Amino acid sequence: MMAEGIFIYLAAAIVILSVLVITRSNPVHSMITMLVLFFHIAALYVTLNAEFLAAIQVIVYAGAILVLFLFVVLLLNLKEEMVARRYIGPWPLGVLAALGLLVVIVLSLKSFIPGPSGVFTTEVVRAETNTKVLGQILFTEYLYPFEVVSMILLVAIIGAIVLAKKRLRN
Amino acid sequence: MPSAFLPEEYLPIVIFMMIVIAFGLGTLAAGIIFRPKRPYREKLVPYESGNPPVGEPRYRFSVKFYIIAMLFVIFDVEAVFLYPWAIVFDKIGLFALVEMLLFIAVLVVGYVYAWKKEAFRWD
Amino acid sequence: MNFLEAAMQPGSVDFLYNIAIIVIKILVVFGVIMLHVAYATYFERKTIGHMQVRLGPMRVGPHGLLQPIADGIKLFFKEDIIPAQSDKPVFFVAPVISLVAALTSLAVIPFFDGFVIADINVGLLFVLAMSSLGSYGIILAGWSSNSKYSFLGGLRSAAQIISYEIAMGLSLVGVMMLSGSMNLTEIVKAQEHYPLGMFLFPQLIACFVYTISVIAETNRAPFDLPEAESELVAGYFVEYSGMRYGLFFIAEYTAMIIMASIGIVCFLGGWNGPFEIPYVPFAWFFLKLYLLIFVYYWIRATLPRYRYDHLMDLGWKVLIPLALLNIVVTGIVKVLL
Numbered sequence: 001m002m003a004e005g006i007f008i009y010l011a012a013a014i015v016i017l018s019v020l021v022i023t024r025s026n027p028v029h030s031m032i033t034m035l036v037l038f039f040h041i042a043a044l045y046v047t048l049n050a051e052f053l054a055a056i057q058v059i060v061y062a063g064a065i066l067v068l069f070l071f072v073v074l075l076l077n078l079k080e081e082m083v084a085r086r087y088i089g090p091w092p093l094g095v096l097a098a099l100g101l102l103v104v105i106v107l108s109l110k111s112f113i114p115g116p117s118g119v120f121t122t123e124v125v126r127a128e129t130n131t132k133v134l135g136q137i138l139f140t141e142y143l144y145p146f147e148v149v150s151m152i153l154l155v156a157i158i159g160a161i162v163l164a165k166k167r168l169r170n
Numbered sequence: 171m172p173s174a175f176l177p178e179e180y181l182p183i184v185i186f187m188m189i190v191i192a193f194g195l196g197t198l199a200a201g202i203i204f205r206p207k208r209p210y211r212e213k214l215v216p217y218e219s220g221n222p223p224v225g226e227p228r229y230r231f232s233v234k235f236y237i238i239a240m241l242f243v244i245f246d247v248e249a250v251f252l253y254p255w256a257i258v259f260d261k262i263g264l265f266a267l268v269e270m271l272l273f274i275a276v277l278v279v280g281y282v283y284a285w286k287k288e289a290f291r292w293d
Numbered sequence: 294m295n296f297l298e299a300a301m302q303p304g305s306v307d308f309l310y311n312i313a314i315i316v317i318k319i320l321v322v323f324g325v326i327m328l329h330v331a332y333a334t335y336f337e338r339k340t341i342g343h344m345q346v347r348l349g350p351m352r353v354g355p356h357g358l359l360q361p362i363a364d365g366i367k368l369f370f371k372e373d374i375i376p377a378q379s380d381k382p383v384f385f386v387a388p389v390i391s392l393v394a395a396l397t398s399l400a401v402i403p404f405f406d407g408f409v410i411a412d413i414n415v416g417l418l419f420v421l422a423m424s425s426l427g428s429y430g431i432i433l434a435g436w437s438s439n440s441k442y443s444f445l446g447g448l449r450s451a452a453q454i455i456s457y458e459i460a461m462g463l464s465l466v467g468v469m470m471l472s473g474s475m476n477l478t479e480i481v482k483a484q485e486h487y488p489l490g491m492f493l494f495p496q497l498i499a500c501f502v503y504t505i506s507v508i509a510e511t512n513r514a515p516f517d518l519p520e521a522e523s524e525l526v527a528g529y530f531v532e533y534s535g536m537r538y539g540l541f542f543i544a545e546y547t548a549m550i551i552m553a554s555i556g557i558v559c560f561l562g563g564w565n566g567p568f569e570i571p572y573v574p575f576a577w578f579f580l581k582l583y584l585l586i587f588v589y590y591w592i593r594a595t596l597p598r599y600r601y602d603h604l605m606d607l608g609w610k611v612l613i614p615l616a617l618l619n620i621v622v623t624g625i626v627k628v629l630l
Binding site: 179180181182183185186187189190191193194195197198200201202204205206207208209211214215216217235238239241242245246249252253256257259260263264266267270271274278281285290291292 | 312315316318319320323369370371372373374375376377378385388389392393396397399400401410411412413418419438439440441442443448452455456458459462463466467469470473474475531532535536537539540601602605606609610613614617620621624625627628
Binding site: 002003006043046047049051052056059060063064065067068071072075126131132134135136138139140143146147149150151153154156157158160161164165 | 180237244253257261272277
């Protein structure tokens with residue numbers, strides 16, 4: 001009962017906040033709404049006993065990526081931005097496409113079959129703590145993808161500097 | 171059934187946050203009743219050491235700030251991988267050390283590149 | 294048994310009882326910390342005054358003891374000036390964001406054995422997450438005020454905070470390695486077998502990096518460039534007045550207390566001391582806290598302000614490599630022993 005209630009609140013809040021984010025004409029107001037949105041997503045992770053992911057959600061998305069967005073938004077000339085047209089192109093078509101997607105999702109819900117439960121049931125995760133379970137899997141079974149991540153981050157560093165340096169020279 | 175696992179230790183945090191927000195909004199709202207409000211045009215002009223403000227206040231700023239913000243995102247993600255690693259270090263031992271040394275070594279290459287390209291320099 | 298589930302049963306008193314206990318705990322911690330914030334300002338003025346061979350506040354009450362209360366009342370009744378062409382909703386919400394980012398971390402700090410409002414497994418990450426939100430309040434305040442000084446102060450501050458956040462996060466990894474946990478209570482308990490009951494000596498480099506990062510994170514001197522009274526006339530909150538300014542002030546001093554508390558929990562053995570003080574289990578914690586708060590003021594009274602490019606250099610070129618080195622050294626020593 002309680003869990004369902006919390007989920008319904010979070011889900012509803014996430015949908016409403018997402019709509020608010022894309023409909024604000026002032027990008028800074030969008031950012032603040034997005035910050036609240038990220039907190040609701042983190043809360044959703046908490047209810048799933050994925051507390052590490054909840055913390056990462058706030059640290060990486062709210063604390064780092066959104067700050068980067070904020071820097072970019074502050075560069076924009078907001079006065080021009082706010083009188084600019086808010087929807088580009090034929091937006092009824094967009095709504096139609098979104099509705100179509102919704103129908104597909106709702107229809108496919110019926111054919112959704114939950115798989116067999118694995119080794120890491122909620123009891124195991126709660127006893128071991130989410131972070132430990134995650135770490136053990138990540139650093140043994142998924143070792144290779146983990147090392148690949150370092151390569152991706154390296155490419156990101158080089159890319160960021162090359163692009164920014166180009167701007168600096170112009 | 172699944173509701174039996176709601177992590178209730180997070181409930182106090184939610185309550186705490188609500189109390190803090192209520193405190194913040196409450197003090198600001200209570201002030202409206204007590205404090206004076208006598209605005210006139212000169213008083214509302216942004217402060218610029220006594221002179222009338224010149225030009226746009228929200229001007230374009232140095233691209234340096236973006237480089238710092240982008241590098242911050244990347245290194246923050248790196249740090250995020252270190253946290254669970256530190257927690258399970260005891261259980262995995264030497265193997266964990268070697269794989270993390272590899273991970274850090276690759277990132278140090280990027281760090282040295284950024285340093286050589288003077289991404290950290292501010293002038 | 295989950296009390297949330299039980300609470301939904303009709304006529305459950307258990308649920309309300311639990312909530313009431315939580316609320317009382319929160320209000321006690323909140324009240325105590327607010328009192329500390331108020332007297333931290335008095336302590337700061339007195340300390341710096343005496344270091345500069347002045348007396349500090351003397352007029353209000355004996356030895357100026359009532360000064361913080363007078364300041365609070367004054368702030369509350371000051372006229373609230375909202376600059377023209379400011380973005381009003383953002384201007385209004387910015388101090389509240391700062392306040393939430395600073396105060397909510399109090400929920401996970403164990404003041405003594407068994408006393409913590411929310412005993413969560415990722416306590417340390419929670420504090421890092423909340424402190425990373427501090428930059429929003431500052432940058433939004435700077436932007437929404439529509440003033441050049443605020444805008445520049447906000448930008449500088451945000452760049453400074455994010456630069457030092459990485460070093461701060463990395464410096465705590467060593468502590469997590471030694472204790473194998475991110476729960477703050479467990480971190481304190483893990484230190485009992487170490488010299489003096491502290492992680493200070495095995496994690497000396499980390500403690501050094503953490504201390505410097507914290508001073509930068511909380512915008513304290515010598516890294517108080519965002520406020521820099523003499524250059525940016527207070528930076529991001531130039532246009533803030535009355536209680537709005539007061540909220541930023543509370544947020545800044547609470548952040549100082551939080552960061553010092555994390556330092557105590559991670560490096561200085563938390564609530565444990567060389568001997569037990571009967572009846573006051575939180576005595577050691579608060580003694581250590583007062584000492585660290587004094588160190589903040591001591592540093593402020595001693596060191597001149599950093600130049601901005603030096604500040605960025607220190608964060609990126611010295612502290613981050615040092616923190617990484619500390620992780621590698623800790624790892625190697627742990628494997629060898």
